[in-house]
Amino acid sequence: MEARHFSGVSVHIAWYTLARMISEDPAAIKRIQDYLTRSNVAMPIHSFQAIKPIDAREMEKEIPGFRVPISYMFLDDKPILLDYIQSREELVGSEIKHDFSNITSDDICIC
Numbered sequence: 001m002e003a004r005h006f007s008g009v010s011v012h013i014a015w016y017t018l019a020r021m022i023s024e025d026p027a028a029i030k031r032i033q034d035y036l037t038r039s040n041v042a043m044p045i046h047s048f049q050a051i052k053p054i055d056a057r058e059m060e061k062e063i064p065g066f067r068v069p070i071s072y073m074f075l076d077d078k079p080i081l082l083d084y085i086q087s088r089e090e091l092v093g094s095e096i097k098h099d100f101s102n103i104t105s106d107d108i109c110i111c
Contacts, residue, residue: 022105031109047097052090059084 022028056068063084075082 022108025105028105028108035109044100045098046100047095049095050092052092054085054088 022032059081060066060068063081066081075085
């Protein structure tokens with residue numbers, strides 16, 4: 001498993017879990033193939049922790065060249081932005097964890 005920072009959320013990529021789950025489900029395979037014609041990223045999210053919003057206008061002023069993305073953004077290759085967000089993050093509520101113990105192939109690529 002590989003952990004990556006994804007817009008302030010730790011994401012664990014576990015492709016073998018997905019492959020094992022769908023190997024006997026042609027409908028799930030078709031949904032994944034359809035999904036991949038529209039996108040090139042898919043990953044399970046094992047946990048989520050909300051943070052207090054950070055003012056995007058302030059980020060644009062304080063981080064040279066930063067513009068608010070119109071989609072998701074990986075932060076691993078943006079250490080200045082990652083440090084900026086981590087230094088200002090204030091946790092809100094409780095962490096939500098998902099162990100995937102109750103997921104089936106019927107839950108995959110349902111949009």
